[in-house]
Amino acid sequence: MTITNEEATMNCICCKGTMEKGLAPFHTDRKGDHITLDRAPAWVCTQCGEVYFDEPAVEAIQEVLCTLDQGTEKMAKSA
Numbered sequence: 330m331t332i333t334n335e336e337a338t339m340n341c342i343c344c345k346g347t348m349e350k351g352l353a354p355f356h357t358d359r360k361g362d363h364i365t366l367d368r369a370p371a372w373v374c375t376q377c378g379e380v381y382f383d384e385p386a387v388e389a390i391q392e393v394l395c396t397l398d399q400g401t402e403k404m405a406k407s408a
């Protein structure tokens with residue numbers, strides 16, 4: 330068994346505290362609609378509560394928003 334010294338850890342950009350994988354609310358405005366995801370995957374600082382969304386999380390969120398855009402477009406057309 331090999332031990333990797335590069336653990337998947339993150340340090341907070343604000344306080345340099347340890348960040349842990351968790352869930353955080355994500356807010357965005359899309360074409361006049363305010364979207365909130367209450368449980369987006371994120372890194373959360375254990376010290377100051379700063380939230381950071383890493384690349385896989387952002388990609389997953391974008392995918393949700395893309396699907397949502399298609400839905401809202403369809404909705405607008407049916408109005």
Ligand SMILES: [Zn+2]
Pocket residue numbers: 341342343344345346374375376377378379
């Ligand atoms: Zn912090």
